[in-house]
Each structure stands twice: as structure tokens, then as C-alpha cells.
Amino acid sequence: MSKFLSERLSGLKEYIPGEQPKDMQYIKLNTNESPFDPPPEVMQAATQNRAANLRLYPEPDCTELTKALACRYNVDSSNIILGNGSDEILSFCFAAYFDAKSKVIFPDITYGFYKVFGDLYGSDYTEVPLDSGLNIDTADYIGCNKNIVIANPNAPTGIALPLSDIEKIAASNPDNIVVIDEAYVDFGGESCVPLIKKYSNLIVVMTFSKSRSLAGARVGLAIADSQLIADLNKIKYSTNPYNINSMSQQAAAAALSCEQYYTDRIREIIDTRAEFCRGLDRLGFEYLPSSANFVFAKKDGTDGQTLYLKLKEKGILTRHFASPRISDYLRITIGTRRQMETLLSALSEITEDIQ
Numbered sequence: 001m002s003k004f005l006s007e008r009l010s011g012l013k014e015y016i017p018g019e020q021p022k023d024m025q026y027i028k029l030n031t032n033e034s035p036f037d038p039p040p041e042v043m044q045a046a047t048q049n050r051a052a053n054l055r056l057y058p059e060p061d062c063t064e065l066t067k068a069l070a071c072r073y074n075v076d077s078s079n080i081i082l083g084n085g086s087d088e089i090l091s092f093c094f095a096a097y098f099d100a101k102s103k104v105i106f107p108d109i110t111y112g113f114y115k116v117f118g119d120l121y122g123s124d125y126t127e128v129p130l131d132s133g134l135n136i137d138t139a140d141y142i143g144c145n146k147n148i149v150i151a152n153p154n155a156p157t158g159i160a161l162p163l164s165d166i167e168k169i170a171a172s173n174p175d176n177i178v179v180i181d182e183a184y185v186d187f188g189g190e191s192c193v194p195l196i197k198k199y200s201n202l203i204v205v206m207t208f209s210k211s212r213s214l215a216g217a218r219v220g221l222a223i224a225d226s227q228l229i230a231d232l233n234k235i236k237y238s239t240n241p242y243n244i245n246s247m248s249q250q251a252a253a254a255a256l257s258c259e260q261y262y263t264d265r266i267r268e269i270i271d272t273r274a275e276f277c278r279g280l281d282r283l284g285f286e287y288l289p290s291s292a293n294f295v296f297a298k299k300d301g302t303d304g305q306t307l308y309l310k311l312k313e314k315g316i317l318t319r320h321f322a323s324p325r326i327s328d329y330l331r332i333t334i335g336t337r338r339q340m341e342t343l344l345s346a347l348s349e350i351t352e353d354i355q
């Protein structure tokens with residue numbers, strides 16, 4: 001850090017992304033990417049006739065992609081904003097609404113970026129503890145009269161709240177913003193997008209990074225009441241109007257025309273998750289009920305850090321969080337069937353010593 005860094009930022013603890021080591025070919029189950037390539041139509045759309053277009057700025061309002069999304073989610077184009085990944089959308093939300101004068105709450109165990117944005121934007125935030133089973137207790141949020149950010153399904157637990165709970169939270173806090181981060185909703189959650197017509201305080205955040213195999217394209221979005229979208233556009237046009245490059249706009253729009261492909265791949269992930277959990281049962285692991293493309297698992301007699309290191313030695317990357325209450329756990333992305341079988345054999349070898 002240099003002596004020039006703003007004093008306000010000198011204590012900021014930045015987000016630490018999952019490692020992307022290049023020293024060898026790992027089975028990569030640490031950042032919840034899809035193990036499947038996007039369909040050929042998406043690759044073609046990203047590159048076809050685009051060389052000339054790279055000379056030009058991309059469309060700031062992502063017209064075609066926004067239209068396709070409006071059609072897909074049965075909302076108006078004025079209910080949608082695109083971001084450079086949903087991380088940027090979340091950043092816009094914190095910048096727009098959560099300052100030092102407005103309280104915002106989110107779970108103590110959740111997506112690490114909420115706290116980072118809270119610090120970056122000087123939000124008055126509080127982390128609300130999950131219950132002993134690592135569930136969100138909705139009672140903490142109903143009628144709390146604070147702004148709220150919830151990942152549903154939550155990460156890294158994978159546990160989803162029912163739509164009825166999200167509705168109670170939005171309905172009982174009409175004077176506060178409720179952000180629901182649905183990064184993993186396609187793997188078993190219930191989307192609350194239909195509720196935006198009823199609740200003008202609700203912002204639903206989604207991404208193409210996980211279920212649509214486009215993490216590298218950086219495309220995320222929010223769906224909300226058009227006045228909230230106007231607020232978020234104010235931030236976007238005050239920072240980076242051209243936030244989605246033209247190739248990514250094309251790729252994401254093409255992805256929306258390949259619904260069947262993605263439905264089949266998502267089904268495969270869900271089935272593989274169930275098979276993998278049965279394998280964990282056989283090995284005596286405990287795990288949380290996942291509605292996401294990852295499983296949060298632990299085993300008595302060992303800790304997450306040890307398991308993480310031994311798996312890495314065997315060429316398998318998983319994610320370990322050295323935080324209180326969850327340091328025994330590993331967050332394991334669901335890969336292909338073959339990758340998960342390799343992982344189960346590795347876990348079997350590693351844990352033989354500790355049975």
C-alpha cells in the first residue's frame with residue numbers, strides 16, 4: 001500500500017477470489033463455475049462478425065439482451081439493468097442505497113462481497129448470525145425496518161428459503177430495500193422475480209456465471225421496479241456506461257435462446273449433486289441440504305483446512321473458509337460425474353486414516 005491511498009480505504013479488507021492456480025491441471029471445484037462449456041451457438045454469437053464492432057463502443061443499455069431477458073422473465077425492459085457480473089450490480093446497490101445513515105443487515109455467513117461493499121461504501125451494516133443449523137432465521141428479517149441483503153440459496157451453505165419467506169420479508173419492510181441475490185436459484189431455489197410487480201422495494205440479482213456457463217463473460221443483472229432500476233442506472237452512468245462489452249452482450253443474448261441446453265445441463269448438475277451426496281453418506285461425511293451447484297460438507301475427526309490441502313495435493317481444488325463456525329467445512333462445487341467420482345475416491349483415501 002502506498003502513502004497516497006485514501007485514508008478512508010486504508011483499512012479496507014478486499015474480497016479474496018477463489019484461487020486459479022496454473023502450476024498444474026486441477027479438477028477445479030472451488031469457484032462454482034459450470035463444468036460444461038456454453039453451447040456452440042453462444043460461442044458463435046460472441047465472435048461472429050464482431051471484429052469490426054470491437055472498434056465501436058458497445059451499446060450502453062444492452063438493448064437486445066435486455067429485451068430477451070424481459071421476455072424470458074416476463075417483465076418490462078425498464079425493470080432490468082445489466083452489470084459486469086452480478087458483483088457489479090451488488091456494488092451499484094450498496095452505492096445507491098446503503099450509506100452511513102441507512103442500516104443494512106445480512107447473514108454473518110454468506111457471500112463475502114456484501115461485507116466488502118459495506119466497508120467500501122461506508123454502509124452502516126450488521127451481520128446477523130445464522131442459527132445453529134446454519135439456516136437463515138427469517139424472524140430476524142421480518143419487520144426489522146432495515147435494508148436487507150440475502151443470497152437465496154445462501155452461499156456457502158447452499159440452503160434455500162421458500163418464496164413465501166422472501167415475500168414476508170419484502171412485505172414487512174416496505175420502507176427498506178430488500179436485495180435477493182439469486183446467483184444459484186436455477187439449481188433448486190424458487191425465484192422471487194414475480195414478486196417485483198407487487199413489492200417496489202425488492203431487487204432480484206442474477207448472474208450468467210453459474211448456471212449459464214458464462215463466468216468469463218461477466219454478465220449479471222437486476223430485476224426490480226422501474227424506479228429502482230433508474231436509481232441503479234444513475235450509478236452505472238456515473239461510473240461506467242459501457243459496462244458490458246459487445247461480445248458478452250451477444251453471448252448472453254444467444255444463451256437465452258438455448259434454454260433446452262441449459263435445462264438439461266442444470267438437471268445433470270442436480271442429479272450429480274444427489275449422487276455425490278450419497279457418496280458422502282457412505283464416507284461418513286455430514287453436509288447441508290443444498291439447492292445450489294455446490295455442497296458444504298465436513299467430517300468428524302478432521303477439519304476443512306486439512307481436507308482442502310490433501311485434496312489439493314491430489315490435484316483437486318475445493319474452497320475452505322477459515323472463519324469461525326465453518327472452518328470444519330469444505331465448499332465443493334458440483335462438477336461432472338467423472339470429476340465427482342474422482343473426488344469421492346480421493347476423499348475415501350484421505351479419510352481412511354481417520355476412521
Ligand SMILES: *Cc1c(COP(=O)(O)O)cnc(C)c1O
Binds near residue numbers: 085086
Ligand atoms: C458467484 C456469486 C456472485 C457473483 O457472480 P458474478 O460472476 O459477479 O456474476 C454473486 N453472488 C453470489 C452469492 C455468488 O456466489
